[in-house]
Amino acid sequence: MNIQLDNEQWQAVSTATLGDILADLSERAHARSRIVTTVMLDSRRITDRDIDPHLLQQPSARYRELVATSATQPELLESARGAIERYRRVVAAEGTSLANQFRMGAQDLSAFDVWLGKVADALEIIENGQKQLGTQSPGHAIAGWIEELLAARHIRDTVRMADLLEYEILPRIAV
Numbered sequence: 001m002n003i004q005l006d007n008e009q010w011q012a013v014s015t016a017t018l019g020d021i022l023a024d025l026s027e028r029a030h031a032r033s034r035i036v037t038t039v040m041l042d043s044r045r046i047t048d049r050d051i052d053p054h055l056l057q058q059p060s061a062r063y064r065e066l067v068a069t070s071a072t073q074p075e076l077l078e079s080a081r082g083a084i085e086r087y088r089r090v091v092a093a094e095g096t097s098l099a100n101q102f103r104m105g106a107q108d109l110s111a112f113d114v115w116l117g118k119v120a121d122a123l124e125i126i127e128n129g130q131k132q133l134g135t136q137s138p139g140h141a142i143a144g145w146i147e148e149l150l151a152a153r154h155i156r157d158t159v160r161m162a163d164l165l166e167y168e169i170l171p172r173i174a175v
Helices: 018-031 073-079 081-103 110-128 138-154 158-174
Strands: 002-005 008-011 035-041 044-046 065-071
Touching: 002 018, 018 035, 018 065, 035 073, 065 073, 073 081, 081 110, 081 158, 110 138, 110 158, 138 158
Parallel strands: 002 065
Antiparallel strands: 002 008, 035 044, 035 065
């Protein structure tokens, strides 16, 4: 089986399984500080959902070629910039809606609890973004305010929650 990762090519030993080949592929990408982003097995695109024990045990001799591409984490973040910005805007808009509901006396915190999961995702994205040397990461700055928000939630102080959302958290998420 012929294997290609970006511009590098090699032949798999005939006794190798697809699991062996995918592990080797991942190690080669990792050695170059890259992440495998696409895998084509013959002419079929393979996704993470396709990778199961049955596929991993298949002998490589059954296939002609495996072609994969990789990217660095900064390249992946740059290519996803538009989607990341849209997601941050959605999370901020939902947070604004929650703050308004809290200011109007809403006490049902179930929507807020669901929203916190989205904030966690947004913080992970923000934290994985490029951090300038010598400065606190934006995600770390927001995390401190989230702790205060959770303390206010614990005592059901919706006015404090609205203030924290409006003045401290949402402006940092929406950037």
